[in-house]
Amino acid sequence: MKHHIQMSLNGDPVEVLVEPSQTLLDVLRDELGLTGTKEGCGTGDCGACSVMVDNRLVCGCLVLGPEVAGKSVETIEGMAEGEVLHPLQRHFLEHAALQCGICTPGFLVAAKALLAHNPDPTETEVRYWLAGNLCRCTGYDKIIRAVMDAAAEMRQAPTARTELKDQLQHAGA
Amino acid sequence: MQEKIGNPPVEQEFKWVGTRQVRPDGIDKVTGRAKFGADYNLPGQLTGAVLRSPHPHARIVSIDTSQAAALQGVKAIVTRDDFSDQESEFVPAGEMLVNYRDVVRNVMAREKVLYEGHAVAAVAATSPIIAKRALKLINVEYEILPHVIDVLDAIKPDAPLLHDDMITAGVEPAPTTPSNIAKKVEFTLGDSGAAFANADVVVERAFDTKPVHQGYIEPHACLADVSEDSAAELWVCTQGHWIVRAHCARLLGWDVSKIKVNASEIGGGFGGKTVVYLEPLALALSKKSGKPVKMVMSREDVFKASGPTSGAHIRVKMGATKDGRIVAAETELFYQAGAFQGSPVGPGAMCAFAPYDLEHVKSVGYDVVSNRSKVAAYRAPGGPISEYAVESVVDELAREIGMDPIDFRLKNAAKEGTKAAYGPQFGPIGLIETLEAAKNSDHWKAPLGPNQGRGVASGFWFNIGGETSVTLNLNEDGTLTLMAGTPDIGGLRASLCLMAAEELGIDYPKIRPIIADTASLGYNFLTGGSRATFSSGMATVEAAQQIKTEACRRAAQLWDMPEEAVLYEDGYVRPAGDNAGPQDPMHISEIARMAGKTGGPITGVAKINAQGAAPSFGTQIADVEIDPETGRATVTRYTVIQDAGRAIHPDYVEGQFQGGAAQGIGWALNEEYIYGDDGKLENPGFLDYRIPVASDLPMIDTIIVEVPNPRHPYGVRGIGETPIVPPMATVANAVRDATGLRFTELPMSPPRVLKAINEARAAGDTNLKV
Numbered sequence: 001m002k003h004h005i006q007m008s009l010n011g012d013p014v015e016v017l018v019e020p021s022q023t024l025l026d027v028l029r030d031e032l033g034l035t036g037t038k039e040g041c042g043t044g045d046c047g048a049c050s051v052m053v054d055n056r057l058v059c060g061c062l063v064l065g066p067e068v069a070g071k072s073v074e075t076i077e078g079m080a081e082g083e084v085l086h087p088l089q090r091h092f093l094e095h096a097a098l099q100c101g102i103c104t105p106g107f108l109v110a111a112k113a114l115l116a117h118n119p120d121p122t123e124t125e126v127r128y129w130l131a132g133n134l135c136r137c138t139g140y141d142k143i144i145r146a147v148m149d150a151a152a153e154m155r156q157a158p159t160a161r162t163e164l165k166d167q168l169q170h171a172g173a
Numbered sequence: 174m175q176e177k178i179g180n181p182p183v184e185q186e187f188k189w190v191g192t193r194q195v196r197p198d199g200i201d202k203v204t205g206r207a208k209f210g211a212d213y214n215l216p217g218q219l220t221g222a223v224l225r226s227p228h229p230h231a232r233i234v235s236i237d238t239s240q241a242a243a244l245q246g247v248k249a250i251v252t253r254d255d256f257s258d259q260e261s262e263f264v265p266a267g268e269m270l271v272n273y274r275d276v277v278r279n280v281m282a283r284e285k286v287l288y289e290g291h292a293v294a295a296v297a298a299t300s301p302i303i304a305k306r307a308l309k310l311i312n313v314e315y316e317i318l319p320h321v322i323d324v325l326d327a328i329k330p331d332a333p334l335l336h337d338d339m340i341t342a343g344v345e346p347a348p349t350t351p352s353n354i355a356k357k358v359e360f361t362l363g364d365s366g367a368a369f370a371n372a373d374v375v376v377e378r379a380f381d382t383k384p385v386h387q388g389y390i391e392p393h394a395c396l397a398d399v400s401e402d403s404a405a406e407l408w409v410c411t412q413g414h415w416i417v418r419a420h421c422a423r424l425l426g427w428d429v430s431k432i433k434v435n436a437s438e439i440g441g442g443f444g445g446k447t448v449v450y451l452e453p454l455a456l457a458l459s460k461k462s463g464k465p466v467k468m469v470m471s472r473e474d475v476f477k478a479s480g481p482t483s484g485a486h487i488r489v490k491m492g493a494t495k496d497g498r499i500v501a502a503e504t505e506l507f508y509q510a511g512a513f514q515g516s517p518v519g520p521g522a523m524c525a526f527a528p529y530d531l532e533h534v535k536s537v538g539y540d541v542v543s544n545r546s547k548v549a550a551y552r553a554p555g556g557p558i559s560e561y562a563v564e565s566v567v568d569e570l571a572r573e574i575g576m577d578p579i580d581f582r583l584k585n586a587a588k589e590g591t592k593a594a595y596g597p598q599f600g601p602i603g604l605i606e607t608l609e610a611a612k613n614s615d616h617w618k619a620p621l622g623p624n625q626g627r628g629v630a631s632g633f634w635f636n637i638g639g640e641t642s643v644t645l646n647l648n649e650d651g652t653l654t655l656m657a658g659t660p661d662i663g664g665l666r667a668s669l670c671l672m673a674a675e676e677l678g679i680d681y682p683k684i685r686p687i688i689a690d691t692a693s694l695g696y697n698f699l700t701g702g703s704r705a706t707f708s709s710g711m712a713t714v715e716a717a718q719q720i721k722t723e724a725c726r727r728a729a730q731l732w733d734m735p736e737e738a739v740l741y742e743d744g745y746v747r748p749a750g751d752n753a754g755p756q757d758p759m760h761i762s763e764i765a766r767m768a769g770k771t772g773g774p775i776t777g778v779a780k781i782n783a784q785g786a787a788p789s790f791g792t793q794i795a796d797v798e799i800d801p802e803t804g805r806a807t808v809t810r811y812t813v814i815q816d817a818g819r820a821i822h823p824d825y826v827e828g829q830f831q832g833g834a835a836q837g838i839g840w841a842l843n844e845e846y847i848y849g850d851d852g853k854l855e856n857p858g859f860l861d862y863r864i865p866v867a868s869d870l871p872m873i874d875t876i877i878v879e880v881p882n883p884r885h886p887y888g889v890r891g892i893g894e895t896p897i898v899p900p901m902a903t904v905a906n907a908v909r910d911a912t913g914l915r916f917t918e919l920p921m922s923p924p925r926v927l928k929a930i931n932e933a934r935a936a937g938d939t940n941l942k943v
Binding site: 003019035037040046075093099104123124127133135136140141144 | 193
């Protein structure tokens with residue numbers, strides 16, 4: 001018996017029927033066709049399915065679909081605003097912080113959550129925050145640099161500051 | 174920190190090659206738009222699932238699928254009965270060979286299951302839940318057989334036999350009884366046995382390494398759609414879609430032309446996506462059900478059933494004179510292949526001493542089967558294992574004679590003209606340049622803290638060329654479409670566009686690259702062997718030259734002058750000189766615009782068997798810090814120095830250096846397949862099979878050395894594989910420096926290091942430094 005759930009997905013209202021055993025990741029990918037969120041392990045070890053639920057960073061594979069009823073879900077597909085990339089997305093490109101790119105959506109969502117939480121992280125703080133996101137291609141060097149540079153830009157740029165303020169308000173900080 | 178060193182020093186002579194452009198597929202990958210293997214869906218598709226063996230070794234007495242077939246929603250089931258047996262025939266898979274007789278048994282067990290996770294049956298059903306339920310209704314009767322996991326156990330005369338007919342190849346006279354040793358290989362130069370007499374110092378050590386998995390974050394996935402007339406289309410994450418096509422056509426007995434394979438974006442491969450697992454099953458299920466079938470491996474299945482690389486036992490003996498000349502070297506290598514023959518022991522034996530200019534060398538290797546999943550290529554397959562052992566012994570030799578390890582390597586380093594023990598004579602190579610760069614680096618000179626040590630090691634990989642097709646279509650507005658057939662794993666499309674831009678004088682952003690499907694482009698061997706930028710780059714340049722020639726011909730026609738009187742330069746055609754004619758230069762976009770009136774479409778079609786691949790040598794430096802309380806070794810600083818030939822896109826060259834080093838650090842310190850006495854894998858998940866995470870690593874510094882490959886139009890060598898060759902010895906040598914203890918077993922995980930420290934302390938070992 002499927003559950004009928006309503007949620008906010010990247011700011012828009014969404015209704016969907018989900019099996020009780022389906023994870024949020026399954027719902028996003030298989031029911032809603034949003035395949036930007038990836039499955040690398042299904043056990044919460046790799047972070048490829050990182051998404052935000054009510055401004056909290058979670059692994060989509062560890063949340064059951066019916067649990068997000070009435071909640072706000074944000075995925076990689078909601079990160080750019082129209083044609084304007086988020087500074088993290090831009091810095092990932094400029095730093096070549098991806099090779100194969102399968103882990104990239106998860107890293108971006110997790111890094112955005114970090115910067116909402118801590119706009120001026122040290123390298124060590126970035127490394128520990130992102131320790132739940134596995135990348136097998138890059139050795140993390142360029143990813144860490146991209147996140148640090150994006151953070152610096154977001155601390156400077158007025159538009160970025162506004163966005164950050166909004167995020168902090170969302171996060172209740 | 175990133176540096177670049179040229180030898181000979183090259184001024185930046187290019188507009189595009191060597192610059193750091195944003196990759197053309199980048200936006201799709203930061204927005205979630207890029208489609209990977211599991212991201213394709215078709216209306217009405219079924220879910221495929223695989224029943225896997227719970228036993229490491231058993232005879233299949235019977236398979237009863239009747240109950241599963243009766244379950245509502247189950248549309249097709251395949252077992253061994255759906256695949257014809259195959260003749261024994263070896264064909265290339267990456268740098269390794271596969272035998273079709275084995276491939277058909279690996280994708281679907283026949284007489285026996287040979288490892289835990291071996292596929293026994295597959296179903297296609299209308300939902301994942303039904304597919305899973307159906308698997309439970311398949312009744313397989315097994316006769317359980319004794320199993321063998323470890324490589325040294327597997328070569329014992331009384332070991333359980335995996336294949337009753339396995340007679341060791343490469344031994345004269347041929348053995349009369351079967352064993353688990355599939356093959357012996359041997360490479361010799363001079364007379365190492367006698368030459369040891371000239372050594373002042375001889376070091377001999379035995380080493381053990383564990384199987385490690387490629388660890389791509391994207392599990393194997395595919396979507397198959399077969400029509401009633403057997404026209405098949407497949408979407409799959411693979412390093413080589415022409416190889417997938419070939420294997421599937423062979424296993425299913427279908428015409429090659431019937432199968433169109435589309436390479437999705439690929440979420441890492443590192444050699445592991447050069448073979449087939451799910452693809453023939455998905456096609457067979459789709460054919461039987463008449464519906465599209467999607468199959469995705471779980472992470473547990475990836476660990477249990479897809480190829481890791483070999484674990485091994487290695488013996489190395491090397492002798493040197495007091496003044497630092499290596500006079501003799503021998504190694505004996507036992508590589509476990511998994512359930513079917515085909516470990517990378519051949520390349521391992523060839524690589525072992527390749528960095529050195531030696532007169533007396535002997536490398537002997539054995540390919541050994543045991544009840545584990547069949548190994549697949551993993552980045553420089555075979556090389557990291559043998560070179561770990563050799564570079565550890567080289568470090569010991571340098572210590573014994575009291576010589577700096579870089580100076581010792583410099584004294585023996587292979588250079589242009591050196592004859593390698595495995596046969597060829599090297600052309601221009603950059604090993605000495607990498608060693609000198611290491612010696613001059615800040616890293617090598619920096620002071621060390623307490624409980625810290627520093628190690629250095631070098632490494633080699635052959636690199637390959639092979640069959641390659643590239644098509645360039647000059648569009649009517651002067652932009653360019655580039656079609657290549659080597660899947661892009663780490664920035665290939667960017668590099669190809671840079672070379673096309675450089676050749677044609679068309680701006681990089683005006684070129685749109687695609688990885689074409691198997692029906693749209695000539696044959697391509699796979700992305701592997703560090704061949705993609707080399708081979709597809711060579712083909713791109715050839716195709717671009719065709720466009721230039723054609724553009725000149727069209728201009729000559731318009732200008733009514735002989736073809737040879739027209740030159741192509743920086744995106745313009747122009748008369749060759751003042752005498753040729755007064756015409757103003759014409760931009761390629763004008764030629765493109767008029768193509769319809771001057772003879773039709775302008776394309777470049779290169780179809781080559783790329784020759785002239787040149788090896789890449791590298792040297793790496795690691796600092797590690799040992800926690801004497803826990804035995805944890807932490808890498809605190811790391812530098813990768815490697816000859817790239819020429820870095821077409823330096824960001825992605827550095828990325829390969831850094832990524833290979835990180836994988837090697839994981840191999841050195843953490844990663845291993847752990848089996849229980851029951852022959853079952855105990856750590857088939859990323860929690861217990863721990864690849865390096867961001868907080869485990871420091872920044873990884875790089876120094877790109879450029880000794881151009883004279884056989885490539887832009888000097889390209891392959892660079893993807895060499896970076897994983899030196900790390901294990903680099904880290905082991907650093908751990909030796911920090912602790913005073915030589916570790917001969919990988920990984921140097923905290924329990925092993927702690928045990929060794931405690932034992933050394935208890936024994937009053939004066940070498941102990943922590």
